[in-house]
Amino acid sequence: MKYMLDTNICVYLIKKKPENVLITLHSNMGDGVAISAITLAELMHGVEASAYPERNALALNQFLSITDILPFDHEAAAEYGKICAALRRRGIPIGAMDMLIAAHAKAKGLIVVTNNVREFERVEGLEVENWVSENKPSDL
Incomplete structure (x- = not known):
């Protein structure tokens, strides 16, 4: 396993836009792609809050068939505590869900x-890539 997809990337993949995100996903499937159970919770909330929950649930289930869902465990919870405290000490907190996903990854x-x-770049030691932009940070 190499990659953990954030919620916004999952939404792009479910909507099949932008196309370069789909292309990059397919080229990296051999490396292993997963989502956090936290991301799944955000996606499920989006489905339930949408105007078309049945249609969106089908699209979500289709997406989930191609990725692994990693449970949020004790190790991830411990990392969350460290990240949350470090960001607050530095005065640069990020959203709670993003901190949970960052900690899990x-x-x-x-x-x-x-x-x-x-x-996500505020989290020290966390590797981040943007498949939406043409140049991923590792390519710069």
Whole structure:
């Protein structure tokens, strides 16, 4: 396993837009792609809050068939505590769900794939890639 997809990337993949995100996903499937149970919770909330929950549930289930869902465990919870405290000490907190996803990825040694690079880059030692932009941070 190499990559953990953030919620916004999952939404792009479910909607099949932008196309370069789909292309990059397919080229990295051999490396292993997963989502956090936290991301799944956000996606399920989006389905239930949408105007078309049945249609969106089908689209979500289709997406879930191609990725692994990692349970949020004790190791991830411990990492969350460290990240939350460190960001608050530095006066640069990020959203609670993003901190949970960052902690989960960091605990598992995975690269977070997001279009919300500005938030995730605040987490020291976390690798981040943006498959939406043409140049991923690792290519710059």
